[in-house]
Amino acid sequence: MFTAGIDIGSVSTEVVILGEKNEILSYTVFDSQVDIEKTVQEAFRIALEKACLTSEKIDSVVSTGYGRNNVPFANKSVTEITCHALGAQHLFPGTKTVIDIGGQDSKAIALAGQGNGRVRVVDFIMNDKCAAGTGRFLEVMAGVLNIDIKDMGCLSQRSNREVSISSMCTVFAESEVISLIHQKLPKEDIVSGLHTAIARKVLSLVQRVPMEEEITLTGGVMKNRGVVEKLRQELLPKRINLPDEPQIAGALGAAIMAKRHTVSRT
């Protein structure tokens, strides 16, 4: 049995193809375009190619993320909260809390065992009113600093003296960063300050759900090792899990959900 999970987020679209034994056969990460259906078709086609499969071989597809209701060939749509929880638990079975930072939202999810080896979501919280402290925020700051967003993590590791970024509104923080650049402060110190600001902003939200001993980090922003390091420091002494590819946790969870969906149908 083969299943697929598709996570259509505001910034990126991910597809995961899952094999018989719940192993990841392939995955793709695409930038989300205005034409969601076209993005999904292309991402799905490439993922199938990588897995050496055709779409007829896929027993079930579950879509998730903000574009979840725009996938015409999906058998079911499930929210990203449930999918990130399933994906994180699949990668790290001891996970009790998930912190996810995506393109425009951040969330914390609390999990509990169901007694049958499966887990269920018992509580969650998401950012509201403002998307500061998410992937888009980092994109804007990378633009202002004229650096590649992928280099921000490495750059921050070279910081000797972190700069305090007081504002967490994206627009105001942008002006603040411009002002710091004018003061000729090293970029690595500014980036380090931004990472701390993101970590604190996210923690102020996510600590409203119980923070258990084993926490798994998911979402595209977790590819930034500077943000991850700051979160680790703030969450000490809790055990922090970081997947090799944190960005596909939602799509992975959707593929697992697709498997459950197929089993329940048969």
Added chain:
Amino acid sequence: MAVGETDRKKQRQYFSQQFQNRMRRPRSYPPLGASQARERTVYKLFMESFRDTSAVIWKSTFVPSEIIYALGAVPLYIESFSAVASAVDICPAMLDASEKHGFSRDSCSFLRGVLGASLKGMLPRPDALVSSSYYCDGDPKIFDIFAEKYKKPHFYLQVPFMTDEEWSLDIVAEQLEEITVELARATGRVFSREKLSEIINNSNEACRYFQQAMELRKNVPSPMLGCEAIDYIGSISQLWGSRDFVRISRHLCEELEERVEKGAAAVENEQFRLLWCHLRPYYNDEVFHYLEFQHRAVVAFENINLITWEDMDPQRPFQSLAKKLLTNSGIGSYERMTQWIASLVRDYTIDGVIWMAPWGCRHFNSLSQLVKDGLRKEVDVPFFILDLECIDKRNYSKEQVRTRLDAFIEVLEGRK
């Protein structure tokens, strides 16, 4: 502010037109007769308040309307004007007016709406104003602005935080008596204890029916939509003591009795039973419809429709009204609110609690996490804090809200 008869006539006509539009709106469910009567009664009350011959007393949420009815005056629960305006979509202009006047968009939209309506000359003029320190501390402050604008007296009811103390009861009772006498003086009306006793009897009678109706909502499946039931509170805050509310409550009770006897369900194939805390978005019905019709998750009860007071003694009206006010679950410590929520979860067989955290409501939002954590020790029930706006539709994002509701329903499905 001097308002001439021509202005009042225009106000009446404008409001009448808006109400007619409201009554003609397409509905996705057939409303109960009692609910239609309630809407008409509120409309009548608003129209009455625009009349030159009426004595109109503006009141905030917890000021008992009984003392106003006892004077033969019209009680106008002024925040409900924002709710009505939002429902008929005339609120954006009111909110713009208050923002132009310097009021932050992050402050309470009920109060911003009323202030804007006042600035635009849409409100019936008051003869006097009464506000209370609980639940909302913004009320007395904005009432002061209105008092100055309309050159009318503003009376302030201080409600102590220590609700269970004997002295709290005495303090509130004394103030209520004093305020009633002052209101009589300000409006040129005569205060009679006999009349107040009669009004208290009306409240007792209406309360018995209303409580009975709310008891009937414990039935599974629920006989009434939450979308419909939640609208009662805005009206009843200004109808306690009136004969109209006795009739409405009796009617509601009879209709629900009949529905329960027939086994009629408000939501076909009811899947989940929710407890809704706080008010609702008034600018559309989307959230309730999405829950009740798409997810078949009926809002079985709303904490704001909870009656916590017992029969009042008509011979001791002020003591009784003070007791009624102090037993309100919204007043006092968060533990008290938590206990009430826990008992509602048990009594109404609740699967999940949605705690609406309205934009700009510092009071309710400060309770959110405390109640959530406290409730965890009392009952095992999922509790979701939903950030949502009551009045200002500019702060509403349909897809964001739906994602959160979908996720909460998935949490409930995971427990089945």
